[in-house]
Amino acid sequence: MTAPLDRIRFPVLSGDIGGTNARFALTANETAKTERIPTIATTDFATIDDAIEAAIGDRPPGERPKTAILALAGPITGDRVKITNNDWAAEPKKMIARFGMTDVILLNDFEALSLSLPGLGPGDVDAIGGGEARPEGARVVVGPGTGLGTGALIHAGGRWVPIPGEGGHVDLGPVSPRDFEIWPNLEQTFGRMSVETLVCGSGMLRLYRGICATNGVEATLANEADVAARGLAGDDPQAVETLDLFATYLGRYAGDLALIFSAWGGVYLAGGISTRIAPALKSGAFREAFLAKEPHRHLMERMATAIIIKEDAALAGIGDFARAPSRFGVELNGRWWQA
Known part of the structure; x- marks a missing residue:
């Protein structure tokens, strides 16, 4: 020791x-x-x-x-x-x-x-939906970037205890009818479909290409930055759906973590992608996917979700x-x- x-x-x-x-x-x-x-x-x-x-x-x-x-x-x-x-x-x-x-x-x-979470003030976060963070409640942080990072912070014995992990590599499966349509056209990574396969920078491009293949249209956008920009602009239907599903899958994963850790201190989204696509994350798809954890929706509604905007x-x-x-x-x- x-x-x-x-x-x-x-x-x-x-x-x-x-x-x-x-x-x-x-x-x-x-x-x-x-x-x-x-x-x-x-x-x-x-x-x-x-x-x-x-x-x-x-x-x-x-x-x-x-x-x-x-x-x-x-x-x-x-x-x-x-x-x-x-x-x-x-x-x-x-x-x-x-x-x-x-x-x-x-x-x-x-x-x-996760060590930064207790020091975040109201001006350091951009709330998504309702819920209220309890001062000493467990907290979760998730961030899509080059990969998909995940961490948690638990208050125990008068100290904040960080819980590191590689949660972004857990499996991701189809849930909705649209998911089942798209899934056969999605590129896997390492022979499997993890959350990080779709919920990261390169994953956004994989998702866009899978949607295009499903819809029978050519994938004309070459990188995730273009997909995000066109999706936010609303002038490319495939890019718009990509951001909607990206937010949905991120919300499902964040909700799973909130259930695992009883995250009464809130779930926080970090990284450049989260801040860049904030309008898509705040449009409703992320929060609805986060809440859709029946029979515990009533618990999820009381948990806060937010984007970290502190540099x-x-x-x-x-x-x-x-x-x-x-x-x-x-x-x-x-x-x-x-x-």
């Missing part, structure tokens, strides 16, 4: 490393304002260590980070952690040796996002943890490396 972490050594380098982008911030001490470092494209550097070197720059020794807390897309296992959806791998022992750090802590990316929420969650680690019950066994 790893000893409890009561205080973290500053300066702290926070990192939110996804499949496409790496976001970094540096905090000098517990009371200092966090310095946001410009976003780095993961394709611009061969390794995560090279990206960290660029993020730190030529700072003098006293300003260089003593601790790195990095949130990675994917499960945290072993001394070499492969990052999902890009070619990087994090090796904390090598980071400590290269950068002279004392500590490296690795978290799942949506675990870091860099995962970095904020890491910052909250760094400043007051004892407030959180973060599991550090096998995830905390020391010099």
Whole structure:
């Protein structure tokens, strides 16, 4: 077992490393304002260590980070952690040796996002439908992006305990008559249909192509950004249906998680796709799919759903943890490396 972490050594380098982008911030001490470092494209550097070197720059020794807390897309296992959806791998022992750090802590990316949830204010979220979040209720965060991230946060023993996982890879099946029409024309991933197969950036394009094939029309849109734009504009019927079903499938999944965790603290949607297609998510399809959990619809109606609009929420969650680690019950066994 790893000893409890009561205080973290500053300066702290926070990192939110996804499949496409790496976001970094540096905090000098517990009371200092966090310095946001410009976003780095993961394709611009061969390794995560090279990206960290660029993020730190030529700072003098006293300003260089003593601790790195990095949130990675994917499960945290072993001394070499492969990052999902890009070619990087994090090796904390090598980071400590290269950068002279004392500590490296690795978290799942949506675990870091879940750490931000207690600190979100009314101006940090955009509500979808009704429901009310209880202050100490369990919370869930879901985010379609390069993949589909999922995390939960439970309040127990006076602390917030994050629950990381790879829930986006659970199975997704057809429910409505329209689903059964479309399903034979959908491209699978890894020989199966997971939620992430359809509810992510590339999944939106798969869904659009499946709808076009079902309708017997040519799929003229080449990427998910065009599908989202045309769907929001309302000038392409297939793109419009794509956004409607994307919201529906995301709502079903979010509702399943809300039932599993009894998410009285709310279910929160994160990431660029959620904010970009917010009008589609607020049009009714997402919330109705979330609620349609008979015989427990009456329970679902009392649960809040919202889109996180706070910028860099995962970095904020890491910052909250760094400043007051004892407030959180973060599991550090096998995830905390020391010099």
